[in-house]
Amino acid sequence: MASSSTQDHQQPFPTSAPPPTPSTTTLSSTSDSAATDLLSRLLHRLPPSLSNSATTPLLLRRRSSLSTTTTSPPIISFTDVKSSILSNLPCFFISQLGFFQLVNHLILPELANLAESDSADIFNLSTHQKQQYFPRHWPLGFDDEDEDEGDADSVFLDSVCSTESTELTLSSLREFTKEMNKVGLAVVEALTCALGIRCPGLDDPGAVNSLMWISDVNNDLGEKMVGSGRFYPYVVGLHYQMRKQCCNLLTDTGFVPVSCEVGSILVTIGDIAQVWSNGKLKKVRGKPSLSIEEGGNNATLSMSLLVTLPLESTVSPLFPRAEIGGTNQTENHEKDVQEETTRERRFNSFSFEDYAWRVYHERVPLKDPLDRFRNKL
Structure with a gap:
């Protein structure tokens, strides 16, 4: 893998939380970024009642600016996902929207419904049971640390939905996560191939991680407000x-x-994919927020499979392939291509762990968290 290097993949995630403050990166923060970070930290130090009143107007103003027209995302068929993305990548809906909907996949509705039922069983447990069965080893485990601020209760599971419980089988959720992971890896491979960049070793079990993020938004605030809640980086x-x-x-x-x-x-399409593409792809920040209508029969469980990276990874733009007539170029020519790409890169390299810790704990959506790593070309 060319630019998301990893060191040791014996465990996909650490068994203890990293220090509360990310380590200093080689890139100096601009005064603009520093001001944003300061405001974010000040808001999070406020008491919950004041913190909500400080952030709520911003979120409501953002929500009031939403278009009244609901968008139907463009459709891609999974039966030939590589050629479909390759033929449509230059179009507006992938490179400029940052999202699409996938049809003709092999995940049956029955399996999805059973997985949702398994997820509901998790949130029907007492808080003590959830903490016992899903201990917090950041980013995995049960998280209700900020429920006073209106965040949804969430549980973060690895790709096999590990649990400390012998009572919860979660067999359907495990199968659903497995099948979703296959689809996710196929999409990542199709995107990197369409972009002409080096595929980040998807056949290597340690190259990427998958995380099943389940939230219960059935509370007074939760995800009713657009943009509230946690944010974890992903491809x-x-x-x-x-x-x-x-x-x-x-x-x-x-x-x-x-x-x-x-x-x-x-x-x-996530923030890591935007960096890998050297800014060619637009992104979606975080996961979708469900629209909860008053008096409506709304689902309050949100299940998202994130194809992400091991915490020890380094993130930077991926180099393009050097090919002529379908054959690889010489080593010297490939080195020249890499050097040219380095000069034109739109992002500096950064530690995934530091970045993930920062965006997960500083959730006020004041600006794009990737701005601090952008090159001023």
Whole structure:
């Protein structure tokens, strides 16, 4: 793998939380970034009642700017996902939107419904049981640390949905996660191939990680407010559409309300994919926020499969392939291509762990968290 290097893959995630403050990166923060970080930290130090009143107007102003027209994401068929993405990548809907919906995949609605039922069983447990069965080893485990601030309760599971419980089988959720992971890896491979960049070793079990993020937004605030809640960086996110329900996406151009076909998979391109593509792809920040209507029969469980990276990874733009007539160039020519790409890179390299820790714990959506790593070309 050319630019997301890893060191040791014996464990996909650490068994203890990293220091509360990310280590200093080689890139100096601009005064603009420093001011944003200071404001974010000040807001999070406020008491919950004041913190909510400070952030709520911002979120509501963002929500009021939403278009009244709901977007139906463009459709890609999974039966030939590589050629479909390759032929459509130059078009507006992938390179400029940052999301699309995937149809003709092999994940049956029955399996998705059973997985949702397994997920509901998790949130029907007492808080003590959830903490016992899903201990917190950041980013994995049960998280209700900020429920006073209106965040949804969430559980973060690895690709095999590990649990300390012998009572919860979660067999359907495990199978669903496994099948979603296959789809996610296929989409990542199709995107990197279409971009002409080096595929990041998807056949290497340690090259990427998958994380199943399940949230229960059935509370007073939760994800009713657009943009609230946690944010974890990823390459692509997959969100199975089990029913007709609108959701909101935070893109580079603002909030977008979308509605997908029942049974399709909403695919969101993440911040890591934007860096890998050297800025060619637009992204969705975080995962979709469900639109909760007053008095409506709304689903409150949100299940998202994130194809992400091991914490020890370094993130930077991926180098393009050096090919002529389908054959690889010489080593010297490839080195020249890499040096040229380095001069034109739009992002500096950065530690994935530091970045993930920062964006997960500083959630006020004041600016794009990738801005601190952008080169001023």
